[in-house]
Amino acid sequence: MKNKDEKKRCSWVSGDLMTVHHDNEYGRIQTDDNAIFAKFCLEIFTQQKTYAEVLERQDQIRDWFFQFDIGRCANMDDTRLDSFIQESGLQKQIVYAVRTNAICCQEIIADYGSLFKFVYGFKQPEKLYKALLKYGFQEIQESNVLWLMKNIGVIEAHEPDCFLKSSHPEGTH
Secondary structure (H helix, E strand, O other): OEOOOOOEOOOOOOHHHHHHHHHHOOOOOOOOHHHHHHHHHHHHHOOOOOHHHHHHOHHHHHHHOHHHOHHHHHOOOHHHHHHHHHHHOOOHHHHHHHHHHHHHHHHHHHHHOOHHHHHOOOOOHHHHHHHHHHOOOOOOOHHHHHHHHHHOOOOOOOOOOOOOOOOOOOOOO
C-alpha cells in the first residue's frame, strides 16, 4: 500500500494510525520484557477487536494495565479486571488472561532470566506457541504468536515490496 508519501508499505496498512504503527513500531526488535508482554497482550485483544481498534485505544489499555508492567499485572485483583471488562466490552476470559499470562511471564523470567531471551530463542511460531501453552498461557492462538513474532522483530515482518523490508536473511536476529 502507498500512502501520501508514496512509500510502499505492507498490504495490511490502512489509515494514519496503522501507518504510524507500521513505520515506527512494527518489526522492531524489543528487548524490554514489559514491552514484549504489552505486544503479546495487544495481540490477544485482537481476538475480539480489530488491530486498528486496539491501536486506537492502546493508551487507555496501557493505563488500565499499568503500562503492562508484568509484576503489577500479575497482582491485579478481580475488581480492577471486572471494571476494565465493563469499560472495554472485552470478554472476561481475554481480560483475565492478562493477569494469568503475567504470572506465566514471571515464571519464564525466573527460568530464562528474561522474557526477551525466551521469546527470541524461537524462530518458529508453532514451537513458541507450544512452549507458551506449557507455561500455562491463556487465550492465545498460534496466529497471535505469529503476529507477535513479526511485531517484535523475531521473524521478518515486512512484505517483499515494503520499504522497510530488511536486507538480512530471516532468522538471523
